[in-house]
Amino acid sequence: MEQKLGRMEALIAEINQHNYHYYTLDKPTISDGEYDKLYDELVSLEQESGVVLPQSPTQRVGGELLKGFAPHRHRARLWSLDKAQHAEALNAWHQxxxxxxxxxxxxxxxxxxxxxxxxxxxxxxxxxxxxxxxxxxxxxxxxxxxxxxxxxxxxxxxxxxxxxxxxxxxxxxxxxxxxxxxxxxxxxxxxxxxxxxxxxxxxxxxxxxxxxxxxxxxxxxxxxxxxxxxxxxxxxxxxxxxxxxxxxxxxxxxxxxxxxxxxxxxxxxxxxxxxxxxxxxxxxxxxxxxxxxxxxxxxxxxxxxxxxxxxxxxxxFESEEATTLLKEVGWEVGRTGKITPVAKVEPVELAGVTVQNCTLNNAGDIARKNLTHALGTHVFIRRSNDVIPEILGKADEAEQGEEIAIPATCPSCGTELEQRGAHLFCNNKLACRPQIIGRIVHFASRDAMDIETFSVMTAEQLYEECEVHDPADLYELTYDDLIKLERFGDKKARNLLDAFEASKTRDLASFLFSLGIPNTGKATTRLLANHYRDLDRIMAAEAEELVELPDIGAIVAESITGFFRDPAIRTSIERLRALGVKAEPEQPAAVREDSPFHGKTVVLTGTLSALTRDDAAKRLEALGAKVTGSVSKKTDYVVAGDNAGSKLAKARDLGIEVIENEQEFLRLLGD
Known part of the structure; x- marks a missing residue:
């Protein structure tokens, strides 16, 4: 028994130390599997001996139901704080x-x-x-x-x-x-x-x-x-x-x-x-x-x-939560066919902004938040960042309103919707107007094919008047097609045709991003382009080999292979290539090994003034860095430009080194 207790004490000390590194420092010292072995051994010894030591981490899972809370008198008083909500009040306190x-x-x-x-x-x-x-x-x-x-x-x-x-x-x-x-x-x-x-x-x-x-x-x-x-x-x-x-x-x-x-x-x-x-x-x-x-x-x-x-x-600070009246719910169609509910609420001031529209995420979210019969009721809303605020739930669960009707068919094209998990999808990729326009706008965007002067208004006009229903259709447009359009003069028509021509030389990573492969972003498409360096090889890749690549899991791998199995996608790509779109990889630069970034994982966030994010990523990769799109415990550096977002906050939470001075970043790049 004494030997078991000794081993339990040693296990508790070791596990608690690993917990400290994992949960407090966010710097794990062993793998999850190794941790589980130690924990399971401790549980087994506690069961065999019938003894649970006071500091054992097994107590953290929660014990039996308590009968009530016992009062506790603090040894020192916990004070409230006086409040200041503007500069004048803060300065008065300072005085x-x-x-x-x-x-x-x-x-x-x-x-x-x-x-x-x-x-x-x-x-x-x-x-x-x-x-x-x-x-x-x-x-x-x-x-x-x-x-x-x-x-x-x-x-x-x-x-x-x-x-x-x-x-x-x-x-x-x-x-x-x-x-x-x-x-x-x-x-x-x-x-x-x-x-x-x-x-x-x-x-x-x-x-x-x-x-x-x-x-x-x-x-x-x-x-x-x-x-x-x-x-x-x-x-x-x-x-x-x-x-x-x-x-x-x-x-x-x-x-x-x-x-x-x-x-x-x-x-x-x-x-x-x-x-x-x-x-x-x-x-x-x-x-x-x-x-x-x-x-x-x-x-x-x-x-x-x-x-x-x-x-x-x-x-x-100003409150980020408010209560308001839910007036109606509409359904919007995205470029992937996902149907998203958008709620209109009674206008309310929230964190310095007048809020009139809120997201409900998806059809499943409406049921989970008990909002099925919420039209005309008061709801909690939260504005947690600069994007559209979210409805959290009813302000009063007992209040009953009218039913939020979940559509069975696409609100744009009338196609029967498919339920995939919590989301509804319209599968009519070839004839659903919002999907087509959304895909074309994404295809032409700066991080994709970078077609200058292109806009949502242009996409809508070409869809309606020139029957541009696929990205390949853009490259078949002629001067005569454009000059007859409203708001198109000679200069605008020629500039757009020149932009189409210039986009044909965009590199493979940009082309892959322009296709809008579900569950992939710029980091993933760049990874695919750098690894395979050939469009046909990427299109032929199986999920089993894709998951071997860093940062690609089973869901992303299936998204990629499923996308390229779609006959309509393959036909579109064949047309694009026949029309002169090269989709070729950039020639890799010689990797320098004397850089502080060599062998390091780097995340870019925010806006840099001296170079674009893509240029910065290429420079880092030339120095032997791995550039990823998300911050994790494996990240070595986060380079933060102006208006850096949640990635910067997460880096600070994890204690990751942040480079916020752009001149310092350029110096480290070798400028």
Whole structure:
């Protein structure tokens, strides 16, 4: 028995260390298979011995249903924060801080003076506040904020959060740390894709899971937690905020990488404006940022009001959620034949924008969100980024409205629709107007065949008046065909014909992208072009060989092979080639091995001013880099230009090196 217990202790220490690297640092140290072997061995030993040690990771799956929450009195009060929602309010708070520092120094001439105010900016997470208690290094209690003095004990629920350590290196008595329990938006999306009852938003999902009496429900939601404060410690003391944060990191707590320090309130305001813009790119909810005085002596000197610390303020952003009336639902046809529901709602102001249209994703989404009878009812909507807002669900589940009719036939061409998973599709590729126009516009787009001066209006006009129903039809157009069209003069007609001719030399990767192969993007088509270097070889490739290529899974492989098996697609390609479209690969440049990018995986995001993304990708590949379209733990660098999106946010979350200075990027390229 003693030998088993010893092995269990060793397994627990090893597994918890791997959990720390995987869930807290986002840097796994072993494969999933190796981890599973260790975990299964521990489970087997616990079953054989009948003993489960307190720090065992097997407790994270959730235990038996609880009867209720026990009250927990915090050792140190959890304060609320005063709020500022504009620059004037923030500056007024800064003036009060500066006055408080000056008054204290004047009244205490014999003490070392407090430094001039300097600030740290943190994200204000939108989840459920957690207070974690550790005694001699072991997690002994977890509680909600409650009224700031007494909260609800939720230890069993918090133990299911894998980024919360069950033990920490700090062994000197009792310590309480505070943080926020959250559900990542990507996790929420994956959960809702299969959930019988989808969750309305990530905040409610996290709060509901942590205050659920069944810890197994908490475990199913795969929550995370960011820790940002030490509220009570019997021995530990800190000179400033940075020292406290390092203490948290040293004790294996998950600390969000975003921390910005400044000693000028003007810079703080500028940074808050930047945070508001990057909010939509994050994989978790924030409803603002928190500005705190850095120096701990100053915090102690400034003290508290009855409700708030005088040394911190919450800068609140505009709400990204609202309630409005669902008026009607229409159905749009995309270039792949996918039928997407688009809802019209009563206009409502949301995050500085007037919202009138919202997405419902697909027909299955309507049923999952219990919106089948929602016309004329009030619904929750969320604008999580700059794209069309999404309807989350009914504001009042008991409210009944008119039925949202799911179409049986295509709203454009009348063809019977096919259900594929949660989506409806029109299979009439050859005679469905929106599909044809969408494919032609995509074919001519900049990243595809790059036909200059081409537009959606041009595609619609050529469809109606010149019977352009396939990309190959573009190359059969003549000057006489174009000159008779409305808004076409001699110069415009000749320019468009010249653009058609110039596009014939576009490289193989661009041509593949122009075809609109389902489930593939520019990174995948470039990969195919670089690997096979021949269109006929790509068209003949089997799924079994495609999945051997990096970043191509079974679904993408089947999409590619199925696409090229379509007789209509093959006929179109044959016509394009007969009309002079070359679709030939670019000649590879000699790969340099002395570059910092050699052998590295790089992701490009945002807009560069000195060169296009395609040019940057080619330059990187010439230096021996692998350029991919998505950020993962295997990514080495993210190059971020202007208006970088969610890839930049994910890179920061994962701790991946980001190159944001374009001049530095050009220098590394060798310019």
């Amino acid at each position: 009060r801080v500066a006055k408080g520092v000056a008054d204290y120094n004047a009244k205490h001439p014999d003490e070392p003076p407090l430094p001039a105010p300097a600030y740290v900016i943190e994200l204000k997470f939108d989840g459920l506040t957690l207070n974690l208690t550790y005694e001699n290094g072991e997690l002994v209690q977890a509680a909600t904020r409650g009224n700031g003095v007494v909260g609800e004990g939720i230890l069993a629920q918090v133990k299911t959060i894998r980024s919360v350590p069950l033990t920490i290196p700090y062994k000197d008595g009792i310590i309480e740390v505070q943080g926020e329990g959250i559900m990542h938006l990507s996790v929420l999306q994956a959960y809702n894709a299969t959930a019988a009852e989808p969750l309305k938003n990530a905040r409610n999902a996290a709060a509901g899971a942590l205050r659920n009496l069944n810890p197994k429900v908490t475990a199913e939601r795969k929550l995370s937690a960011y820790i940002y404060n030490v509220g009570y410690a019997e021995e530990a003391e800190f000179a400033d905020h940075a020292e406290m944060i390092q203490f948290l990191r040293d004790n294996q707590f998950k600390v969000n990488p975003y921390l910005v320090y400044s000693d000028a309130i003007e810079e703080v305001q500028q940074e808050l404006e930047r945070v508001a813009l990057m909010r939509a790119e994050l994989d978790f909810l924030i409803d603002g940022a928190v500005v705190k005085v850095v120096d701990m002596r100053t915090r102690e000197a400034l003290g508290y009001t009855d409700k708030f610390p005088r040394w911190a303020v919450a800068y609140k």
